[in-house]
Amino acid sequence: MKRPARPCSAFLALTFSILMLPIALAAQGEGMAPGGTPTPGRPTTDQQMSGEAVFYQNCTFCHEHDAQKRRLVAQFLGPTLIGLYKAKNPSDDVARALILNGIPKRMTGFRYTLIAKEVDDLIAYLKIR
Numbered sequence: 001m002k003r004p005a006r007p008c009s010a011f012l013a014l015t016f017s018i019l020m021l022p023i024a025l026a027a028q029g030e031g032m033a034p035g036g037t038p039t040p041g042r043p044t045t046d047q048q049m050s051g052e053a054v055f056y057q058n059c060t061f062c063h064e065h066d067a068q069k070r071r072l073v074a075q076f077l078g079p080t081l082i083g084l085y086k087a088k089n090p091s092d093d094v095a096r097a098l099i100l101n102g103i104p105k106r107m108t109g110f111r112y113t114l115i116a117k118e119v120d121d122l123i124a125y126l127k128i129r
């Protein structure tokens with residue numbers, strides 16, 4: 001009698017997952033979630049980490065969105081700012097001025113909300129986002 005094929009396909013599936021693992025990890029390192037959606041870069045220094053916290057407290061309302069948010073409030077949303085520095089590489093002065101002054105009718109200014117250190121941390125985070 002023939003043996004059932006099950007153990008063999010389980011072995012193939014396992015081998016396949018092990019072979020694919022480095023590819024999945026490499027894809028994450030590139031800032032891509034499965035399906036090709038860009039994901040924010042991960043902070044590594046203390047400054048980038050506190051900048052990330054400032055970002056999630058003050059900026060995500062407009063600068064992080066999913067499909068549902070885009071459907072409901074698209075006109076209020078800004079760009080996700082993922083890869084901002086790869087695309088535009090603004091100087092620290094330009095980024096600081098934009099954050100402090102905001103953009104008329106589009107983005108709140110943070111002149112009275114954030115202290116200088118928070119803005120510096122935020123810029124350090126935006127560079128790796």
Ligand code: HEC
Pocket residue numbers: 055058059060061062063076077078079081084088095098099103106107108110122
């Ligand atoms: C009320 C919504 C809102 C909040 C809160 C907000 N932004 Fe914005 N932001 C916008 C919009 C909308 C734009 C795009 C404006 C345009 O292009 O017309 C923008 C643009 C930007 C840009 C320029 C992006 C580019 O591609 O040039 C940067 C940088 C930025 N925001 C950073 C921040 C940071 C950092 C915070 C948090 C401290 C923040 N924003 C909070 C709405 C917001």
